[in-house]
Amino acid sequence: MPREVIMPALGMAQTTGLIVAWLKKPGEAVKKGDALMEVETDKAVMEVEAQADGFLTDVRVAAGDAAPVGDVVALISDSPAGSGAAPAPRPADAARAQSDAPVPAAQAEPRPTPAERRAPKLAAEPEADAIGRRILASPKARRLAAEQGLDLSRLVAAGAPQPFHVSDLETLRALPAALAVSAPQTAQASRHLTARVRGDAFQGFCEWMRAETGASPDATSVMAGMAAAALRRGASDEPLIVAAEAFGQRRLYADPDRLGLGRAKTAEPGQAPALILRDLRGTGVAALRMGAEAAPALSVTRDGPDMLVTLECAPGQLQPEAAVDLISEFAGQLAEPLRHLL
Amino acid sequence: MREITLSKAVNEAIAEEMRRDPTIFVIGEDIAEAGTPFKVLSGLVTEFGTERIIDAPISEPGFMGIAVGAAMTGSRPIVDLMFGDFLFLVMDQLCNQAAKTHYMSGGKLKAPLVLRTNLGATRRSAAQHSQSLHGLLAHIPGLKIALPSSAYEAKGLMKTAIRDDNPVVIFEDKLMYNDKAPVPEEEYLIPFGVANILRKGSDITLIATSSMVQVAQKAAEILAAESGISAEVIDPRTIVPLDEETILTSVRKTGRAIVIDEGHQSFGVTAEIASRINEKAFYHLDAPVQRIGAMDVPVPFSPVLEDLTVPTPQIVVERARRCVKGELFYAA
Numbered sequence: 001m002p003r004e005v006i007m008p009a010l011g012m013a014q015t016t017g018l019i020v021a022w023l024k025k026p027g028e029a030v031k032k033g034d035a036l037m038e039v040e041t042d043k044a045v046m047e048v049e050a051q052a053d054g055f056l057t058d059v060r061v062a063a064g065d066a067a068p069v070g071d072v073v074a075l076i077s078d079s080p081a082g083s084g085a086a087p088a089p090r091p092a093d094a095a096r097a098q099s100d101a102p103v104p105a106a107q108a109e110p111r112p113t114p115a116e117r118r119a120p121k122l123a124a125e126p127e128a129d130a131i132g133r134r135i136l137a138s139p140k141a142r143r144l145a146a147e148q149g150l151d152l153s154r155l156v157a158a159g160a161p162q163p164f165h166v167s168d169l170e171t172l173r174a175l176p177a178a179l180a181v182s183a184p185q186t187a188q189a190s191r192h193l194t195a196r197v198r199g200d201a202f203q204g205f206c207e208w209m210r211a212e213t214g215a216s217p218d219a220t221s222v223m224a225g226m227a228a229a230a231l232r233r234g235a236s237d238e239p240l241i242v243a244a245e246a247f248g249q250r251r252l253y254a255d256p257d258r259l260g261l262g263r264a265k266t267a268e269p270g271q272a273p274a275l276i277l278r279d280l281r282g283t284g285v286a287a288l289r290m291g292a293e294a295a296p297a298l299s300v301t302r303d304g305p306d307m308l309v310t311l312e313c314a315p316g317q318l319q320p321e322a323a324v325d326l327i328s329e330f331a332g333q334l335a336e337p338l339r340h341l342l
Numbered sequence: 343m344r345e346i347t348l349s350k351a352v353n354e355a356i357a358e359e360m361r362r363d364p365t366i367f368v369i370g371e372d373i374a375e376a377g378t379p380f381k382v383l384s385g386l387v388t389e390f391g392t393e394r395i396i397d398a399p400i401s402e403p404g405f406m407g408i409a410v411g412a413a414m415t416g417s418r419p420i421v422d423l424m425f426g427d428f429l430f431l432v433m434d435q436l437c438n439q440a441a442k443t444h445y446m447s448g449g450k451l452k453a454p455l456v457l458r459t460n461l462g463a464t465r466r467s468a469a470q471h472s473q474s475l476h477g478l479l480a481h482i483p484g485l486k487i488a489l490p491s492s493a494y495e496a497k498g499l500m501k502t503a504i505r506d507d508n509p510v511v512i513f514e515d516k517l518m519y520n521d522k523a524p525v526p527e528e529e530y531l532i533p534f535g536v537a538n539i540l541r542k543g544s545d546i547t548l549i550a551t552s553s554m555v556q557v558a559q560k561a562a563e564i565l566a567a568e569s570g571i572s573a574e575v576i577d578p579r580t581i582v583p584l585d586e587e588t589i590l591t592s593v594r595k596t597g598r599a600i601v602i603d604e605g606h607q608s609f610g611v612t613a614e615i616a617s618r619i620n621e622k623a624f625y626h627l628d629a630p631v632q633r634i635g636a637m638d639v640p641v642p643f644s645p646v647l648e649d650l651t652v653p654t655p656q657i658v659v660e661r662a663r664r665c666v667k668g669e670l671f672y673a674a
Contacts, residue, residue, distance in 0.1 A: 138668075140597050140628040165668040166597065166628050 002075040002082070003052040007067045011041045018066040019073065020045055024056040027080040037063075037073075050076060057082025136163035144169060158248020159283040175248050191323050192289060193311040195331035199281075199302065205337035220246040220279040221256060221264040226340050227277045227298050229257035230329035243273035243295070247282060281307065292317070298330060307334060343524040348514065349382045351493035351525050352458070355500035356383070356420060358529065360390055363418060366504060369396040369405045370422025378422060380460075380519045406432035406457075410440045413455040418504065423459035426513060427473045432457075440509040441484030455510075456503045461489075462515040462553055462604060463652050469640035472648075474552075476513045477603070477610035480582050486510040486534060487582045491555035493523040495579060498532030506534070515553040515604075535583035539592070543574035546598040546662050549589055549615055551578060554602040554653060561658035569659075571666050581611055589615065590623050597628035598665050602653050607635030629665045634658060 007017045020038040024030050035047040036056065050056075054076035061073040075082060135152050137145070141164050145152050148169075155164055155172050164172075202219075209217050224244040232240055242253045252271060256264035276297040280288070285301050288310060296313035311327040318326065333340045346354075360366045368383065374397040377384030387395040398405035402423065409419035423429065429436070436457065443453040461474035480487045488503055488510060490496035496514060503510035540555065541562050550558035555577045562573035574592050578585055593599045599619055603611040612633035619631050637651040 138597075138628040139625045143625045163668070167668065 002057070002077040003054065004072045005036065005050075005056075005074040005076060007061075007069050007071050007073050008039070008048055009069045010039060010046055011043055014041050014069055016066045016068050017041055019061055019063050021063045022056075022059065022074075023047070024050075026056055026059050027082075028056055029080075030054060030056050030076060052076045054078055055080045055082070137168075138163060138165050141166050141169060145172070155248065159280065159285070160247040161282045171247055171249055176250065190292075190315045191311070191313045191318065191320070193323055193327045194287070195309040195311075195327050196303070196306050197309065197331050197335040199305055199307045202307065202334050202337055220244050220277070221251075221253060223279055223300065223334075224253045224277050225256040225259075225264055226333040226337075227275055227330055228253070228255065229340060230326050230333060231275050231296075232257060233325065233329055240275070241267050241271050241273045242275045242277055244277045244279065246279035296323070296326065298327070300334075309334065343526055345522040346493055346525050347520050347522050348490070348493040348496050349380060349519040351497035351523075352382050352500055352514065353384065353386065354525075355497040356504070357386060357389065359501055359504045360386075360394065363504075365416060366418045366420065367394040367396060367412075368420045368422055369398050369409055371398055371400060371402075371424050373397060373422045379424060380516065382514075382519060383422065402428050402431035403435060406435040407439075409455050410435050410443070410453055413440070413453040413509075414443060414451050418454050418456075420456045420458060420504065423457060425467075425471045425516075426459045426461045426475050427470050429459065429475050429479070436479075436485070436509070436511075437482045441482050444508055445484060452507050453509050454507045456500075456506075457509065457511045458500070458503075459511065459513060460516040461513045462517050463636065463641045464645075464648055465517055466643065466645055466648065467516075467641075468643040472641035474513070474604040474606075474636065476511070476551075476581065477605040477614075479511055480611065480614070484509065485582065486580060488512045488534065488580045489552040489578075490514060491550075491552055491577050491579070492518075493521065494525050495532060495538075495577075497525055498530050499534075499579065501529075502531045502534055505531070513552065518553055532579065534580045535585050536579065537585035537588040538577045538579055539574065539588065540577055541573065541575040543572040543596065545572045545596055545666050546600065547574045547576060547589070547592040547596045548600050548602060548658065548662070549576045549578065550602040551581065551611060552604060554604055557653055557655050557658060558602055560655035561662065564655060564659045565662055569663055569666075571662060573662060578615075581614075584615070584618075586618055586622070589619065593619050593623045593631075594626040597626055598631075598662075599627075600632040600634060600658060600661055600665065602634045602658060604636050604652055606638050607633060608638050610635055629668065632661050632665055634661060 010017065018040040020040050022037050023035045030036060030050040031053050032050055034050045036050045037048050038045050039048050056074060057077040057080070058075040061067045067073050135156060137152055144166060150169060150172050152164055152172070154175055155168060158175055160168060160171055206217060206219050206222065221244065224242045228240050228242050240255055242256055244251050244253060252267040252269060252273060253264040254267035259265060273295050276293050276295050278297060278299040280299055281302045286303050287301065287308060288299055290297065290312060292312060292314035296311060296317050299310045301308045309327060309331045311323060313323060356368065368386065372378060373383050374387040374392055374395045383395070406421055409421045412419045423432065440453040440455060443451050461476060463472040465472065476487050476489060479485050486506065486508060488499045490499050490512065500512060503512050540559060543562065548558040548562060555575070558575045562575050565571040565573050574596060576589060576592055578589070601612040601615045605611050612635045616631040616633050634653040634657055636653070639651060641651060642648045
């Protein structure tokens with residue numbers, strides 16, 4: 001009847017022991033009390049004695065390897081040949097025994113390098129992509145959107161700047177049902193003009209207004225006033241509707257150039273605008289070519305410290321000189337907002 | 343109502359309790375005739391004598407140990423530690439002995455003592471006399487930590503501390519000793535673990551301790567006047583025990599929070615409170631919880647530099663504005 005040789009607990013908090021050396025060879029006779037192996041703990045190297053007479057067999061843990069405390073590391077058998085079979089491992093040991101069992105080199109799976117082990121297998125979906133696709137929103141905004149069945153990705157599609165907060169849910173609720181198809185896909189824009197102006201003048205003007213009036217003007221409506229004035233320039237007193245789009249929201253302003261900057265009133269819905277103004281400064285859009293709309297369209301984008309103004313229209317909407325006049329005047333007002341007051 | 347200084351409020355609290363309970367005594371350096379360098383205990387020796395107002399030699403570990411032993415054997419000592427910075431001298435007596443006595447004796451022994459000391463920078467006292475070390479002690483189970491933010495708070499919290507059967511450390515801000523506040527003549531106690539809402543608000547919650555409560559209140563005034571931002575100001579009063587529910591209820595309402603404390607920012611009070619908000623009110627947050635602590639540097643002696651290391655109303659206002667505007671601070 002073979003006796004098990006157990007890795008002993010030599011220290012209070014010891015969980016494994018390292019076999020420094022076997023002092024008997026496999027098959028060698030041992031007597032109870034003989035030094036059998038040297039075990040190293042975190043504190044010292046100690047000799048472990050045989051607990052029975054017999055022959056050392058079935059050495060499972062080689063010198064230089066560590067074994068958990070309580071594990072069977074060898075047997076003391078009645079014959080030098082040993083038990084012939086390893087004693088049945090305890091269930092908990094089975095998995096470890098399997099994975100620790102020596103495997104012929106040819107069959108062994110290549111061991112992953114440390115780098116491979118660190119990197120999870122997500123090659124198809126690199127981390128940066130996953131982060132790029134994630135919508136940045138506050139936990140509260142996300143929770144309220146989920147509770148109210150609102151889709152934050154529509155805000156993304158509308159170009160609203162992230163991260164989204166609870167206040168952005170108002171914008172989301174106000175989004176037209178299908179923003180993408182609402183723009184009529186009419187004639188190609190054959191007039192496409194771009195002007196570049198410094199961004200700080202308009203910014204400074206808005207801040208000055210804020211300081212002067214105490215109110216916080218909606219920059220897009222200020223811009224709508226300038227656009228309307230640029231289009232009207234010397235022309236009639238007829239009502240002029242500007243459709244201003246910002247953060248996916250579309251507002252109609254009636255005569256925004258006549259009511260004082262920042263005080264533009266929204267018009268009755270459903271009226272056809274004479275001019276479309278897209279305020280895209282809050283988005284990543286730098287330049288664009290959208291095609292002609294039902295009315296001439298002025299788009300304002302940010303390009304570093306500058307603002308880019310793009311005018312697109314169908315040939316029938318504005319004559320070449322009128323198109324140049326419109327964009328020049330509008331860009332001029334953005335560059336020198338005080339011109340608007342004159 | 344009469345107004346008295348924070349010094350006077352502490353003095354009154356101790357005197358009233360000493361009249362009530364003869365087992366109370368005070369021990370510390372320069373506390374009898376000198377009445378402490380901040381004159382907080384002036385006059386007590388006249389009434390109670392040198393047997394109960396005991397001047398100790400410069401020997402913090404010694405008199406702290408005396409107090410722990412006295413507390414375990416039936417007295418209720420108040421230890422006066424001249425500067426909070428000297429806490430490092432009494433750590434074993436306080437943290438290994440006093441804090442664990444009740445627990446390790448299975449409730450058979452108690453250590454009902456009060457350690458009163460101070461915190462706070464900008465007194466031009468340099469790095470070894472300007473620290474705010476309350477967060478360090480709040481880490482040790484078995485100690486209660488009270489942080490009075492006014493004369494009224496100081497008196498009510500001191501009386502509760504003296505009556506507590508376990509060790510309590512009270513940190514007074516050394517710059518507030520001459521600050522006056524209305525304090526009633528009649529007796530009152532302020533219970534531990536009950537936060538004080540000093541100002542109601544709807545846009546952002548400012549949680550502030552000790553003298554930072556004044557900073558938060560000033561910031562709230564500026565925010566309301568200049569930005570139309572409505573800030574709620576909460577003083578936890580004690581950080582151990584901490585009135586978590588009042589803080590969480592407020593943050594669930596406002597969706598935004600800034601925690602302000604004069605301890606060093608890293609691994610301190612602001613971190614703990616912000617973390618609890620994140621854990622327990624995450625789905626109510628509309629902005630990342632902000633922390634404003636003292637800079638992670640030894641407090642400079644140079645007045646110009648020293649003033650830069652502590653939270654100010656301007657810093658709180660700026661942070662609150664960005665928070666309410668929804669500016670993203672830390673992503674990407």
